Amino acid sequence: MNLxxxxxxxxxxxxGALFLLAGTVGLLRFPDPLTRLHALTKVDNLGLxxxxxxxxxxxxxxxxxxxxxxxxxxxxxxxAIVAQLIAGAVRQRGPHG
Amino acid sequence: MEVxxxxxxxxxxxxxxxxxxxxxxxxxxxxxxxxxxxxLTGADTGDLAAGLFAAVAATWASLRLMPAQEWNLHPxxxxxxxxxxxxxxxxxxxxxxxRALDPRLPLRPGFVVYQAHLPPGTKRDTFCxxxxxxxxxxxxxxxxxxxxxxxxxxxxxxxxxxxxxxEALCVQALGGAQRHG
Amino acid sequence: xxxFLFGAxxxxxxxxxxxxxxxLRRPAEVDHMMAAQLLGTGGVAILLLLAAATETPSxxxxxxxxxxFAAFAAVAFVRSASGQENEV
Numbered sequence: 349m350n351l352x353x354x355x356x357x358x359x360x361x362x363x364g365a366l367f368l369l370a371g372t373v374g375l376l377r378f379p380d381p382l383t384r385l386h387a388l389t390k391v392d393n394l395g396l397x398x399x400x401x402x403x404x405x406x407x408x409x410x411x412x413x414x415x416x417x418x419x420x421x422x423x424x425x426x427x428a429i430v431a432q433l434i435a436g437a438v439r440q441r442g443p444h445g
Numbered sequence: 446m447e448v449x450x451x452x453x454x455x456x457x458x459x460x461x462x463x464x465x466x467x468x469x470x471x472x473x474x475x476x477x478x479x480x481x482x483x484x485l486t487g488a489d490t491g492d493l494a495a496g497l498f499a500a501v502a503a504t505w506a507s508l509r510l511m512p513a514q515e516w517n518l519h520p521x522x523x524x525x526x527x528x529x530x531x532x533x534x535x536x537x538x539x540x541x542x543x544r545a546l547d548p549r550l551p552l553r554p555g556f557v558v559y560q561a562h563l564p565p566g567t568k569r570d571t572f573c574x575x576x577x578x579x580x581x582x583x584x585x586x587x588x589x590x591x592x593x594x595x596x597x598x599x600x601x602x603x604x605x606x607x608x609x610x611x612e613a614l615c616v617q618a619l620g621g622a623q624r625h626g
Numbered sequence: 627x628x629x630f631l632f633g634a635x636x637x638x639x640x641x642x643x644x645x646x647x648x649x650l651r652r653p654a655e656v657d658h659m660m661a662a663q664l665l666g667t668g669g670v671a672i673l674l675l676l677a678a679a680t681e682t683p684s685x686x687x688x689x690x691x692x693x694x695f696a697a698f699a700a701v702a703f704v705r706s707a708s709g710q711e712n713e714v
Binding site: 374424425438 | 481483484485487488534535537538539540541542544545546550552554573574575577578580581583584585586594596598
């Protein structure tokens with residue numbers, strides 16, 4: 349049982365790390381600030397979500413697991429709002445502002 | 446600016462100070478905040494008094510910042526919507542990640558104006574937050590009339606049709622474009 | 627398991643550091659605003675991995691606070707950089 353859970357953790361955390369890698373690649377390669385914002389919010393949030401999912405079996409008890417999920421929800425929510433704020437700033441100031 | 450728009454819209458919304466909805470949402474919000482406290486402290490019995498105080502204070506602050514509103518939630522539709530949203534956000538992350546890792550960098554970025562059906566206010570802000578996690582779309586402020594300016598990674602996709610479908614789902618889950626009454 | 631989690635934390639740390647260097651070397655200020663967001667998401671991932679690797683649950687609290695402060699910092703940065711301090 350423990351082995352199954354450990355395999356689950358390893359695969360989910362690895363997938364999350366891959367998404368964080370893709371997010372950084374997007375930041376490097378995407379041509380303008382708004383497209384980079386897509387990479388930053390969507391890919392990094394999914395990466396963090398997979399890391400949290402993978403860490404759930406390692407959490408201590410249901411409360412520890414719920415805490416991990418609520419941290420992810422908090423980051424997801426603030427990411428969704430901050431992305432709109434930055435996008436609004438880009439539109440207001442132009443891409444080179 | 447987005448922040449001021451959000452704040453103004455919640456300020457100008459009718460504030461039902463003593464309407465029947467206020468007490469109900471105060472109780473449910475307080476229960477939610479206290480549950481969150483239990484999660485954060487691991488249900489430590491020594492902290493329960495502080496948790497009650499914090500839940501009351503948080504409820505007061507949340508009712509001031511976001512007045513009670515008729516949301517008319519359908520639990521089953523909401524659960525379906527959450528599942529749909531989770532799947533869509535996985536699709537969104539994978540989509541952007543694939544574009545980032547693709548050597549040809551397949552991007553067709555551009556702006557699209559979407560005419561929203563939800564009235565300005567908390568529900569539309571909710572829909573904007575959801576939209577920013579959907580595949581390829583990122584709302585970046587209001588446009589003329591009832592429109593929203595959306596930045597898209599790929600303008601060759603049928604963005605407006607997809608958003609209309611998403612908004613219809615959102616309206617179903619959150620309970621109508623009009624205020625329930 | 628602990629060594630895998632340490633490795634993953636180190637990998638994510640490298641990604642975040644690389645992303646930060648790239649963001650901060652760009653001239654546009656709107657790019658700089660993304661730094662707070664990147665540090666928030668990536669930092670939380672690193673801290674959660676370290677909490678599990680070292681079996682120190684209190685690091686999870688640090689991650690929670692980082693998530694909270696990153697949200698505030700990003701909002702404050704966008705508003706001050708847009709010259710909207712006086713408008714609410």
